[in-house]
Amino acid sequence: xxxxxxxxxxxxxxxxxxxxxxxxxxxxxxxxxxxxxxxxxxxxxxxxxxxxxxxxxxxxxxxxxxxxxxxxxxxxxxxxxxxxxxxxxxxxxxxxxxxxxxxxxxxxxxxxxxxxxxxxxxxxxxxxxxxxxxxxxxxxxxxxxxxxxxxxxxxxxxxxxxxxxxxxxxxxxxxxxxxxxxxxxxxxxxxxxxxxxxxxxxxxxxxxxxxxxxxxxxxxxxxxxxxxxxxxxxxxxxxxxxxxxxxxxxxxxxxxxxxxxxxxxxxxxxxxxxxxxxxxxxxxxxxxxxxxxxxxxxxxxxxxxxxxxxxxxxxxxxxxxxxxxxxxxxxxxxxxxxxxxxxxxxxxxxxxxxxxxxxxxxxxxxxxxxx
Amino acid sequence: xxxxxxxxxxxxxxxxxxxxxxxxxxxxxxxxxxxxxxxxxxxxxxxxxxxxxxxxxxxxxxxxxxxxxxxxxxxxxxxxxxxxxxxxxxxxxxxxxxxxxxxxxxxxxxxxxxxxxxxxxxxxxxxxxxxxxxxxxxxxxxxxxxxxxxxxxxxxxxxxxxxxxxxxxxxxxxxxxxxxxxxxxxxxxxxxxxxxxxxxxxxxxxxxxxxxxxxxxxxxxxxxxxxxxxxxxxxxxxxxxxxxxxxxxxxxxxxxxxxxxxxxxxxxxxxxxxxxxxxxxxxxxxxxxxxxxxxxxxxxxxxxxxx
Numbered sequence: 001x002x003x004x005x006x007x008x009x010x011x012x013x014x015x016x017x018x019x020x021x022x023x024x025x026x027x028x029x030x031x032x033x034x035x036x037x038x039x040x041x042x043x044x045x046x047x048x049x050x051x052x053x054x055x056x057x058x059x060x061x062x063x064x065x066x067x068x069x070x071x072x073x074x075x076x077x078x079x080x081x082x083x084x085x086x087x088x089x090x091x092x093x094x095x096x097x098x099x100x101x102x103x104x105x106x107x108x109x110x111x112x113x114x115x116x117x118x119x120x121x122x123x124x125x126x127x128x129x130x131x132x133x134x135x136x137x138x139x140x141x142x143x144x145x146x147x148x149x150x151x152x153x154x155x156x157x158x159x160x161x162x163x164x165x166x167x168x169x170x171x172x173x174x175x176x177x178x179x180x181x182x183x184x185x186x187x188x189x190x191x192x193x194x195x196x197x198x199x200x201x202x203x204x205x206x207x208x209x210x211x212x213x214x215x216x217x218x219x220x221x222x223x224x225x226x227x228x229x230x231x232x233x234x235x236x237x238x239x240x241x242x243x244x245x246x247x248x249x250x251x252x253x254x255x256x257x258x259x260x261x262x263x264x265x266x267x268x269x270x271x272x273x274x275x276x277x278x279x280x281x282x283x284x285x286x287x288x289x290x291x292x293x294x295x296x297x298x299x300x301x302x303x304x305x306x307x308x309x310x311x312x313x314x315x316x317x318x319x320x321x322x323x324x325x326x327x328x329x330x331x332x333x334x335x336x337x338x339x340x341x342x343x344x345x346x347x348x349x350x351x352x353x354x355x356x357x358x359x360x361x362x363x364x365x366x367x368x369x370x371x
Numbered sequence: 372x373x374x375x376x377x378x379x380x381x382x383x384x385x386x387x388x389x390x391x392x393x394x395x396x397x398x399x400x401x402x403x404x405x406x407x408x409x410x411x412x413x414x415x416x417x418x419x420x421x422x423x424x425x426x427x428x429x430x431x432x433x434x435x436x437x438x439x440x441x442x443x444x445x446x447x448x449x450x451x452x453x454x455x456x457x458x459x460x461x462x463x464x465x466x467x468x469x470x471x472x473x474x475x476x477x478x479x480x481x482x483x484x485x486x487x488x489x490x491x492x493x494x495x496x497x498x499x500x501x502x503x504x505x506x507x508x509x510x511x512x513x514x515x516x517x518x519x520x521x522x523x524x525x526x527x528x529x530x531x532x533x534x535x536x537x538x539x540x541x542x543x544x545x546x547x548x549x550x551x552x553x554x555x556x557x558x559x560x561x562x563x564x565x566x567x568x569x570x571x572x573x574x575x576x577x578x579x580x581x582x583x584x585x586x587x588x589x590x591x592x593x594x595x596x597x598x599x600x601x602x603x604x605x606x607x608x609x610x611x612x613x614x615x616x617x618x619x620x621x622x623x624x625x626x627x628x629x630x631x632x633x634x635x636x637x638x639x640x641x642x643x644x645x646x647x648x649x650x651x652x653x654x655x656x657x658x659x660x661x662x663x664x665x666x667x668x669x670x671x672x673x674x675x676x677x678x
Contacts, residue, residue: 064467129662143658151649275475326486327483
């Protein structure tokens with residue numbers, strides 16, 4: 001593909017994305033802020049970023065890492081630690097005498113710091129781990145995530161991490177709303193801003209994927225030995241991909257902290273990593289668009305659309321059997337198993353949004369090497 | 372000193388035995404299919420749940436135990452047929468993702484059935500009794516676990532070395548395609564592997580939950596992961612390796628749980644260090660060290676890359 005020329009399909013995709021943002025902005029001003037729609041959009045934006053960052057490793061580089069929850073944890077903690085207002089620290093760090101950190105950073109700087117901290121850990125972890133092969137690498141990264149989780153709960157680090165107690169009272173998504181002098185919200189931005197942050201980060205990842213570096217990563221995925229023979233330095237490329245992916249997972253973690261309004265190390269379990277992996281698989285391993293779509297679908301299904309399965313439903317006088325707390329998740333898991341077993345390509349396969357538009361216009365998209 | 376360490380050592384050996392039984396399932400499946408069966412830990416948990424519900428429904432205990440083992444083995448068989456067999460020719464990662472999917476499904480299913488509440492494990496007479504050995508009070512199960520584990524492992528090794536199906540297993544794990552050409556019915560071998568693995572996980576669940584007394588949908592995740600680490604530690608594919616690895620991990624984990632007290636009693640530290648937080652993390656640290664130093668584990672065979 002010619003990289004210099006931007007074809008019309010790319011422009012149309014950009015317009016679609018822009019239109020979605022405008023739609024969200026408008027919707028946010030008129031629909032009550034308590035609507036589930038916004039919860040889904042906020043959480044979806046967070047998961048989309050993390051899923052894309054995981055896809056960068058699993059889908060584009062062929063590094064099967066299961067450490068995502070660990071990097072998110074680092075991001076969430078760094079964000080929390082540096083943004084809790086100084087006045088609230090006494091309340092949050094009540095067992096540690098107000099904690100060690102006695103200053104507050106601006107939100108966006110703290111978010112970047114979250115990413116950098118995660119990337120730094122990734123660099124250190126990568127030294128031993130990235131030499132391993134496929135499933136050994138998976139289990140080692142998973143192990144690291146568990147070690148990080150234990151470390152952040154360690155009582156001796158309490159003055160910084162608050163031990164096993166939760167971090168709270170830091171700025172959340174709602175603080176992005178612009179308030180008038182009387183404290184009333186004038187412009188609602190609490191959904192748009194997370195979507196923008198996530199969008200910008202994903203944009204950067206897309207640029208990376210389409211750069212020389214990204215093509216080198218794909219070459220590594222297809223065949224490590226051949227890639228090495230073509231002059232791609234395996235170790236440094238893998239390490240850089242691992243760090244970049246973790247950087248964005250860290251930012252995603254900071255966003256998750258904002259979404260949840262509290263952070264506690266024990267919630268960042270391997271189950272969280274599995275969830276993100278399943279999102280990536282449903283979307284299509286190797287498709288950024290797919291990861292984004294499936295994040296929103298996954299969150300919408302689990303938080304909103306399938307909620308009715310958890311309550312008793314009556315059709316006339318007939319009570320639908322089986323429906324009670326937890327049934328939603330059972331149905332959900334079965335859907336996931338069906339996707340994993342029978343639709344292994346996921347929603348998008350390896351295609352992206354511009355490919356779809358090209359496809360609609362009858363021109364067969366080149367590229368997208370199917371194996 | 373010894374009297375402080377001994378109880379931890381004892382429970383370490385016991386937990387190690389239970390991990391060993393789970394680890395065998397991982398190592399056998401990996402040996403044959405090159406698949407990390409992430410759902411194995413959850414099958415172990417499901418075995419616990421079946422026992423809870425069966426005992427609650429009034430089935431006498433002496434009947435419960437064989438039924439639980441049978442049902443667990445059946446579940447293993449079904450999982451393999453439904454979730455792994457269709458993916459036999461797919462890339463290796465697909466099967467692993469499917470295993471994660473099965474794990475997710477089993478956990479959610481149990482969450483739905485139990486309502487997410489801790490289930491009290493039925494008390495199995497005799498093995499739940501308290502005994503005192505060398506001044507440490509513990510449950511009978513702690514004492515019998517290592518012996519039962521060793522007996523089962525010896526039986527399993529005999530099976531693998533001296534029976535026809537065992538020979539087929541060894542052949543399949545050596546070379547999948549060639550053994551198929553030699554007329555080995557590969558599906559039967561794989562099913563047998565799963566049945567044996569899950570049967571042993573069922574035995575482990577009887578012992579483990581008698582010790583810990585409650586079961587919840589997430590109870591299988593950690594023991595499962597640790598057993599897997601044990602399998603890797605010992606050299607994946609090797610049954611003696613898995614057993615040795617499991618005992619080392621079980622003991623190390625329990626010693627760390629009590630390290631604060633042990634160090635304090637020995638006068639090395641003056642206050643608690645909170646090291647117990649790291650009892651799980653240590654397992655993984657051990658894993659990463661062994662992978663970095665000897666990637667094929669203690670007893671693993673060296674694998675060379677072929678272009």
